[in-house]
Amino acid sequence: MMNKRQLELYIHIPFCARKCAYCDFLSFAVPEHTYRNYMDKLIEEIYGQSACFQDSCVTSIFLGGGTPSILPPELVEELFAVLYNCFTVAEDAEVTIEANPGTLTMEKLEVYKESGINRLSLGLQSADDQELRMLGRIHTFDDFLKSYQRARQAGFANISVDLMSALPGQDAYSWKNTLRKVMMLKPEHISAYSLIIEEGTPFYERYGRADASLDGGMAGNKRAVPVKSVLPGNSWNNYMELPPLPDEDMDREIYHMTKGLLASQGYERYEISNYARPGYECRHNIGYWTGVDYLGLGLGASSYISGYRYRNEADLHRYLSLDLQKAGAAARDIQGLTLEEKMEEFMFLGLRMMQGVSGNEFLGRFGRNMWKVYDLAFRKLQGQGLIEVEMPWVRLTARGIDVSNRVFHEFLLE
Ligand code: SF4
Structure with missing residues (x-):
């Protein structure tokens, strides 16, 4: 096992209950029967691709999206059974699932544990319900609390919480409030990115190219692919009344405050936007930042293998119609790096x-x-x-x- 090449796996689940107002990730809502069709294709791709990686040892798996926790638990169980069957996975591999409050049940969490998932990444963004509404999130802070407590009850000892700063109308007080509420729960890891205004989103209609980011942030192995937002029951015009974005000084103040507050509670900043208690740094992301090969599986997933970069087919209908038993059938835009x-x-x-x-x-x-x-x-x-x-x-x-x-x-x- 030790002589094998290190490999990270990223698996993309592009489905969400509905589209958030700032989001340009490759994600959308679909009828539930599509989940099964997608999983069949994903499993076909895993069988097709894994044959080329028998000399590799998988040290981390990241099931990202989208909202992977939207899937029925039996599909997640099936997916991991296939992954463990097809790849050599290190005994101490870090195995993460991204989950959103409002989609996590006790049954799902128990299945995750049994499937070998040992890390949960919870998308909160803000502890302020009004801010959550402005973002178009499907959950409240209370929903998050319930999900978090359920996850602890189910035995998850490694939980990461995703937060987002520089939100419309946000000031230092409301950001501090979010941080304090989250720190009281003592998650092992916190990601804190600045909002980026992306073209093709309702926020772009409202704010234009007012990129509020200090750092060009990036979560996990996600690759932003512009897609037209779908907001059932919402019109883009609903967002025109939103308050202005914080100015650059406020953004910077928030950023520096974050480091100080988190450090006072034992969180070390190990990357521009990521903080962890000692020993809980995200190994999957560290692999990405330090140039470890990663194989992306699923719609639009990115890969970096032996100096070649490519992205999978990003159109769902085309992806579903491919013969994915053939290795590399979904690969697009293959680029060899000099x-x-x-x-x-x-x-x-x-x-x-x-x-x-x-x-x-x-x-x-x-x-x-x-x-x-x-x-x-x-x-x-x-x-x-x-x-x-x-x-x-x-x-x-x-x-x-x-x-x-x-x-x-x-x-x-x-
Ligand atoms: S931000 Fe996350 S939950 Fe919201 S639409 Fe995008 S991928 Fe889905």
């Missing part, structure tokens, strides 16, 4: 981590001296106080984190 592109990506993703990037790792991976390849960029950014060097590591400073996108730009090679 050495320069691999080095650039290694720097962008690695610098998201607070530990930074190691020159030794860079040398081992690319056979090139990182300090020479990026000599000019390092000198410039160090002069501006945006990075710090502690051999063999280089990492962002607090100021560098505030302008991380600008810093990352410096690592583009001509």
Whole structure:
């Protein structure tokens, strides 16, 4: 097992009860009978693809979406039985399911445990019901509390909570309130991203390209694929009355407050937007940020295998009509990365981590001296106080984190 190549699995479930007003992930509502059809195809794809990965050992599985917890529990059970049958999965693999309050029952949670799922990622976003309504979420804070308590009762000892800041009308007080309520529950992990206004969403109609993000945030292995939003019972015009977004100063204040408050309760920031109690950092995401190969399965899922990147077919009807027993039948936009592109990506993703990037790792991976390849960029950014060097590591400073996108730009090679 130890000689096998490390592989991460991401499985995409694109279904949601309804579309949130800010969301451009590949997700939508479908009639329930579609769940079965989709699962049949997904299982076909797993059989087809797994034959090419018999020399790999899966160290993490991430069932993301969409809302995977919307599926009937027997489908999740079947999916994991097939995954464990088809792949070599490490005994201590981190196995995560994304779940949304309002879709989690005790029965589902028990099936998850029995299926080998050992980590739950709960999408809360805000503890303020009015903010949740503005976002178009299907649940209240009370629904979240019930889901959280049920998950603890079912024995989940590793729970992550997703939060979102820079919401319409949000101030430091309401954000602090959300953080405090969540910290009282003592989840093992908290993700805190800034809202990004994405084209094709009702929020874009209201706010235009007022990108409120400081960090260009990204959750799990999700890949944003613009899709027209579907809001049953809602019209895009309902969103025109929303309050303005917080300005950049407020956004930054919220961001710095988050680090301080979470640190006071034992959460360490290990990535620009992710915090964990010691030992509970998300191994799946760390793999992504440090360049571990990942295989995406399901509609629109992204993969990065041996220096090649591709995305699966993103049209549901086409995906359902493919012969997925043939390995790679769903792969689209296959792109082989050049050495320069691999080095650039290694720097962008690695610098998201607070530990930074190691020159030794860079040398081992690319056979090139990182300090020479990026000599000019390092000198410039160090002069501006945006990075710090502690051999063999280089990492962002607090100021560098505030302008991380600008810093990352410096690592583009001509
Ligand atoms: S934000 Fe999450 S729950 Fe809401 S529509 Fe998008 S994927 Fe579904």
